Amino acid sequence: MKTTFLSPAKLNLFFRVLSKRRDGYHDIASLYSKINLYDSLNIELSKKDEFSFTFETRPEADFASNNLVLKARNLFRTTTQINTPLSIHLTKRIPLQAGLGGGSSNAATTLLALNELFNFPLTTSQLHHLACTLGSDVPFFLSSSNLAYCRGRGEIIEEISSSITYPLYVAKPSALFLSTPTVYQHCIPGEASSQDPKELLASHLSGQPHYVNDLEPAALRLLPELATLKRDLLAMGFDQVAMTGSGTAFFCIGNIASPELRGVDFYPVHL
Ligand code: C5P
DSSP: OOOEEEEEEEEEEEEEEEEEOTTSOEEEEEEEEEEEEEEEEEEEEOSSOEEEEEESSOOOTTHHHHOHHHHHHHHHHHHHOOOOOEEEEEEEOSOSSSSSOHHHHHHHHHHHHHHHHTTOOSOHHHHHHHHHHHOTTHHHHHOSSSEEEEEETTTEEEEEOSOOOOEEEEEEETTOOOOHHHHHHHOOTTSSOOOOHHHHHHHHHTTOOOOOBTTHHHHHHHOHHHHHHHHHHHHTTOSEEEEOTTSSOEEEESOOSSOOOTTEEEEEEEO
16 A cells, blocks of 8 residues: 655746735635655554654744644544544655745645545545645645646636646745745735736746746845845846745746855755
């Protein structure tokens, strides 16, 4: 029986915030892509419930209390009434509070893994419903395609079968963190772009990509060091530098071998 499940990170190749909604969320339109940077989850049937984690990235103090793996496990249990004890070990490699979707991906991977381990008690639409309860980014990570155009609060997923592949670097400032709700609180819809998201999507699919992120100006206001970092990354010679999601990681495109910058962790990845 399979016991190890990979949980990928994502980038938002463009991110439009269209409007603030009455329920407190924002309507967005974004092109999400999985990347080859993974956490891994080891899940086995056990005599009693156990949960442990190791960090191969920089830890965050309150990770243990707010991690989404246990929330996803608990939601699976209350929905299916399958309460078999489980031993779960999470290995974290995706940087936290980076806009890379690590927590959301862990939640989706937990749902998929438990559904597989217990012989598929939940339908695709039930899984989608549970994923929406766990967070706006979680449904994307249920999808089997690497690429998806996401709308609504993030949960309306249009899988894209055509592939976009190129190498890039994720640059994560090691000591700068931003929480998603804080960035949304400070964002102004349409601040970085007013371009029709369908045109942005077409620009990426035709190989002439426009990288814009309406959350980026708010993140840079909240942490001015991020504006300095973006300038430094461009000065190193990268052609394009854009924030992913609510930050603080940037993705950097350009032909630079082994980039180095004080206080920044670089991850060579590809879409
Ligand atoms: O859905 P999730 O729990 O990840 O969202 C965290 C917070 O981010 C929300 O409570 C909301 O403040 C903000 N958010 C938003 N619009 C979205 C997604 C998240 O305003 N589309």
